[in-house]
Amino acid sequence: MFVLIVNGRLQEKNRPVVFFQGGIHAGEIDGKDAGFWLLKDWLSDNKRKAILSQIMIVFVPVFNVDGHERFGKNNRPNQNGPEETGFRVTSQNLNLNRDYMKAESLEMIAMLALMRKWNPILFLDLHVTDGAQFRQDLGFMVSPTLKGMDPIRELGQKFSERTIRELSSKGFFPVSFYPSFVSEDEPESGFEVGVAPPRFSQSYWALRNRIGVLVETHSWRPYEYRVKLTRAVLESVLEQAAQAGKGWLEASSDAENRASQISGTEVEMTYEPTSEKKQIPFEGYAYGFETSPITGKKIIRYDTAKPETWKVPFFFQLKPKLVIQAPLAGYWVPPEWAKLVKTKLDVHGIRSTSLPAGQREVQAFRAVFSDFGKLSFEGRQNLSVRGQWWTETVTLASGGIFVPIQQPLSHLVMHLLEPEAPDSLLSWGFFNSHFEQKEYIEAYVLEPWAREVLARDPKVKKAFEQRLKEDPEFEKSAEKRLDFFYELHPAMDKGYRRYPLLRLNSR
Ligand SMILES: [Zn+2]
Numbered sequence: 001m002f003v004l005i006v007n008g009r010l011q012e013k014n015r016p017v018v019f020f021q022g023g024i025h026a027g028e029i030d031g032k033d034a035g036f037w038l039l040k041d042w043l044s045d046n047k048r049k050a051i052l053s054q055i056m057i058v059f060v061p062v063f064n065v066d067g068h069e070r071f072g073k074n075n076r077p078n079q080n081g082p083e084e085t086g087f088r089v090t091s092q093n094l095n096l097n098r099d100y101m102k103a104e105s106l107e108m109i110a111m112l113a114l115m116r117k118w119n120p121i122l123f124l125d126l127h128v129t130d131g132a133q134f135r136q137d138l139g140f141m142v143s144p145t146l147k148g149m150d151p152i153r154e155l156g157q158k159f160s161e162r163t164i165r166e167l168s169s170k171g172f173f174p175v176s177f178y179p180s181f182v183s184e185d186e187p188e189s190g191f192e193v194g195v196a197p198p199r200f201s202q203s204y205w206a207l208r209n210r211i212g213v214l215v216e217t218h219s220w221r222p223y224e225y226r227v228k229l230t231r232a233v234l235e236s237v238l239e240q241a242a243q244a245g246k247g248w249l250e251a252s253s254d255a256e257n258r259a260s261q262i263s264g265t266e267v268e269m270t271y272e273p274t275s276e277k278k279q280i281p282f283e284g285y286a287y288g289f290e291t292s293p294i295t296g297k298k299i300i301r302y303d304t305a306k307p308e309t310w311k312v313p314f315f316f317q318l319k320p321k322l323v324i325q326a327p328l329a330g331y332w333v334p335p336e337w338a339k340l341v342k343t344k345l346d347v348h349g350i351r352s353t354s355l356p357a358g359q360r361e362v363q364a365f366r367a368v369f370s371d372f373g374k375l376s377f378e379g380r381q382n383l384s385v386r387g388q389w390w391t392e393t394v395t396l397a398s399g400g401i402f403v404p405i406q407q408p409l410s411h412l413v414m415h416l417l418e419p420e421a422p423d424s425l426l427s428w429g430f431f432n433s434h435f436e437q438k439e440y441i442e443a444y445v446l447e448p449w450a451r452e453v454l455a456r457d458p459k460v461k462k463a464f465e466q467r468l469k470e471d472p473e474f475e476k477s478a479e480k481r482l483d484f485f486y487e488l489h490p491a492m493d494k495g496y497r498r499y500p501l502l503r504l505n506s507r
Contacts, residue, residue, distance in 0.1 A: 001063070001110055001111070002061060003059070004060075004061070005058050005118075007052065015054065016241050016245025016248060016249055017057075017118050017119065018056070018057050019115065020058075020123070021125055021126065021201075022034075023061065023064055023067070023126075024063040024097050024201065025064065025096075025127060026067030026086025028126075028127045029128075030229075031127075034231040034233075035061055035126075035230075051239055051242040054241075054242035054243075055245060056118075060114075063096060067090060067091075070086055072084055072087075075087045075088070080219065080220050082223045093379075094379065096111075100198060101423040102378075104379075109347055112347050113347075121210055121245060121252055122210070122213070122237065123210065123212050124237065127214065129217070129218050129219050132181060132185070133302040133304060134179070134218070134284040136218065136282060137173045137174070137225075138172060138215070138216065140164060141214040143205070144211075145206075151251045152251040152255040154251075155211075155251050159237075159240060163237060163240070167236060173283050177191055182313075182315070187284060190314055191280075191312065191315070193315065197270070198412075200214070207415060208412060209409075211252075217229050256408035259409070259410045260406050260407055260408055262411075263326055263327070263406060265325070266324075267325070267411070267414060269321075269323065269418070270322040270421075270422060271319065271320055273315040273316075274317040275315070277314060279314070280312060281311060282310045282311075284302075284308055284309070285302045285304050287300055287302045322420060326410065327405050329402075329406075330406070330413075330503070330504055331502070331504070332362065332400055332401070333352075333401045333501050334500055345416075348412060350416075352402060353404070357395070357396055358396060360394065361393050361506070362393070362504055363503035365419055366499070367419070368386060369385065370435045383426060383427060384427060385419050386420065391505070404507070431499065434495065435497050440486075441491055450485040464484060467484065
């Protein structure tokens with residue numbers, strides 16, 4: 001990976017570090033040229049010296065180097081230039097912008113080490129969109145959006161508003177949300193706010209109490225225009241970093257202190273838009289629908305000769321979707337999983353220690369619902385679970401590791417280790433074996449036992465009859481009826497659907 005560092009030797013002076021990267025998707029390569037162009041000019045421009053003397057810059061022109069070398073004419077069919085580009089994924093066919101949490105690719109492991117070394121207060125990931133045709137030319141999306149992350153969130157929002165204002169005054173058409181329609185190919189469905197999960201760069205960086213930005217120039221603008229726009233974005237953010245960066249650093253260390261104290265509190269993990277909306281103007285084109293002779297279905301056609309200002313709904317409010325109470329002390333990883341989990345924790349720079357064996361009060365998680373992904377995703381089979389933590393007393397084996405919640409990266413810890421979090425190690429399929437049923441009872445063995453229990457236990461009888469009455473699927477399914485009794489049988493595997501990690505109430 002090629003890295004260009006400006007003022008690197010001055011890092012000890014606690015300067016705000018701005019880190020920007022191009023080519024994580026190597027076909028979306030505006031950032032590489034805009035970054036070189038800007039730095040070449042600024043480094044030889046005396047007027048810019050005052051700005052450069054306030055900050056430090058880390059520039060990675062091309063993150064996905066393999067993809068960049070897969071050069072060709074047809075790698076970006078939904079993009080207006082350049083003539084040839086690289087390709088979206090690495091030579092292992094992995095999308096780096098899904099790899100920030102699971103950190104499986106060598107590229108990501110190297111990148112996380114670089115980011116931890118320079119620990120930028122501001123990180124920008126430079127992309128080009130896909131999607132519909134319109135005239136708005138930029139999505140500029142700043143994280144964190146999580147309410148628990150004030151004051152860094154508030155400063156991030158101010159920074160976002162000022163950048164949008166400055167770019168608008170220079171004649172560009174930026175928006176602060178990802179410009180994809182609520183319903184595909186239906187401009188009238190409008191737009192909505194959202195918080196991307198931390199497999200994406202900007203959300204990942206925000207979980208580390210810093211500011212992360214996703215920059216998406218619009219793919220139908222000509223390449224030259226997009227590079228100028230990306231340069232204008234970088235100029236605006238570098239100027240702001242020189243002025244406000246020290247304040248951002250203070251807010252970030254405040255956020256780190258708060259993050260170290262979330263033990264036992266309710267933590268908002270994911271968000272969704274509310275139904276509250278307002279009408280906004282959006283610079284688009286006239287469009288209509290025609291029937292496709294290929295699919296027989298309607299297809300949208302934009303008339304780019306006729307600019308139009310649309311009035312579309314914008315769902316601008318977020319509400320928490322998944323809220324989880326943070327553990328009191330932290331997480332315990334059993335010895336059989338310690339090596340794998342420790343490797344991941346170390347890649348992220350999360351603190352963990354060994355823990356002596358002994359009896360303790362813990363919280364264990366068992367899923368009441370679990371669903372394996374039907375399709376392979378980034379080479380893995382995802383798993384989603386719902387369930388709850390409950391308290392029990394167990395004897396912990398030696399060789400396990402303890403991950404304290406009391407640390408600045410506590411939000412990242414929860415997103416990796418809470419089983420229900422969308423980018424947890426569990427969600428990425430690292431613990432699938434615990435959610436496969438490994439032993440069973442033959443129906444003809446279970447049947448007589450079930451009859452006997454029904455006859456002797458009125459509580460079970462009542463629950464069974466109620467289920468028959470209320471759940472038609474259950475009523476129809478012999479398998480589900482037998483499962484009902486298997487759950488009660490002493491041979492039921494207590495480890496089935498049980499998450500192997502525990503939460504500790506005290507150290
Ligand atoms: Zn992209």
